[in-house]
Amino acid sequence: MNNGIKSLKEIYRDYFPIGAAVAVEDLCDEGQKNLLLEHFNSLTAENAMKFERIHPEEKNFVFENSDKIVEFAIKNNMKIRGHTFVWHNQTPDWVFKDNSGNRVSRELLIERLRLHINALCEHYRGKVYAWDVVNEAVEDKEDHLFRESEWYQIIGEEYIELAFRIAREADPYAQLYYNDYNNEKPYKLEKTYKLLKELLDKGTPIDGIGIQGHWDIHDSELFDNLKRAIELYASLGIKIQITELDVSMFAFNDHRRDIVAPSREMLEVQAQVYKKLFEIFRSYKDVITSVTFWGISDKHTWKDNFPVKNRKDWPLLFDEEQKPKPAFFSVTDFN
Numbered sequence: 001m002n003n004g005i006k007s008l009k010e011i012y013r014d015y016f017p018i019g020a021a022v023a024v025e026d027l028c029d030e031g032q033k034n035l036l037l038e039h040f041n042s043l044t045a046e047n048a049m050k051f052e053r054i055h056p057e058e059k060n061f062v063f064e065n066s067d068k069i070v071e072f073a074i075k076n077n078m079k080i081r082g083h084t085f086v087w088h089n090q091t092p093d094w095v096f097k098d099n100s101g102n103r104v105s106r107e108l109l110i111e112r113l114r115l116h117i118n119a120l121c122e123h124y125r126g127k128v129y130a131w132d133v134v135n136e137a138v139e140d141k142e143d144h145l146f147r148e149s150e151w152y153q154i155i156g157e158e159y160i161e162l163a164f165r166i167a168r169e170a171d172p173y174a175q176l177y178y179n180d181y182n183n184e185k186p187y188k189l190e191k192t193y194k195l196l197k198e199l200l201d202k203g204t205p206i207d208g209i210g211i212q213g214h215w216d217i218h219d220s221e222l223f224d225n226l227k228r229a230i231e232l233y234a235s236l237g238i239k240i241q242i243t244e245l246d247v248s249m250f251a252f253n254d255h256r257r258d259i260v261a262p263s264r265e266m267l268e269v270q271a272q273v274y275k276k277l278f279e280i281f282r283s284y285k286d287v288i289t290s291v292t293f294w295g296i297s298d299k300h301t302w303k304d305n306f307p308v309k310n311r312k313d314w315p316l317l318f319d320e321e322q323k324p325k326p327a328f329f330s331v332t333d334f335n
């Protein structure tokens with residue numbers, strides 16, 4: 001309890017760890033840092049462990065920023081989720097090119113995948129307890145299961161299984177997750193379930209699924225979709241983590257720019273959405289093993305640039321002044 005405000009991580013102590021995605025800059029901002037220390041007991045590097053940041057050139061690993069985040073977490077008794085080895089985004093071009101600038105061969109790409117995962121696992125063994133091994137491999141378009149990423153085009157669908165097997169060998173104690181967005185929505189749930197089932201049936205070492213949770217206050221089907229998804233994924237015998245939670249004030253196709261501050265009503269609707277989400281998370285605490293927000297406070301959120309560039313959004317529990325919003329109280333007052 002600080003200034004009469006309850007601590008999120010304390011309230012959820014018997015449920016699941018509460019995480020936040022952080023940038024190194026957050027650790028230098030007193031307000032952000034204090035919120036982390038008071039309310040969160042798990043961290044994800046927002047960008048610092050992504051391929052382009054941590055392995056920008058073939059022979060060059062840059063661990064500096066992610067090490068700072070990891071050291072901060074360890075010093076303050078926080079868990080660390082690793083994010084992410086294999087993704088179609090934020091992966092440098094060199095990965096997919098050979099020395100003559102042509103498309104890399106399948107064999108060489110698999111070798112690079114192995115070297116990358118081995119190096120990160122070795123560096124963070126015993127520190128990172130869970131890795132998002134593969135991120136966003138399922139296609140959004142109907143009738144297609146796999147996203148046509150370069151990983152897929154060059155290696156084939158086997159890249160997913162390979163990544164998990166390499167990771168398990170490199171760190172037998174880390175939990176391994178498949179992470180994606182919209183994977184609670186029916187169109188993607190079916191595909192993801194099928195993919196995971198096939199992989200698990202082949203003995204692929206997948207411990208859990210990450211439901212990113214980039215949601216908004218206007219999705220009336222969210223709660224039913226989410227419950228159905230949790231039950232279906234749990235039926236595979238795997239763990240579930242909410243890995244990138246935020247609840248935008250804007251529906252995805254709403255590109256308005258004229259809202260400069262959230263109205264009282266918007267804040268109230270957001271609080272109700274968060275309240276129902278956390279009711280669902282609590283009721284599935286046996287399978288949900290972590291809930292991580294994609295940010296700390298509205299002072300710094302990727303939603304300020306997505307899907308509309310340079311438009312302020314307010315998707316988190318703390319406002320731009322780092323004060324608790326109605327949504328904070330709606331998820332902490334439940335007894």
Ligand code: GLA
Pocket residue numbers: 046083135181212244302
């Ligand atoms: C995806 C990725 C995250 C992050 C967000 C936006 O969900 O998994 O790493 O890039 O987009 O910040």
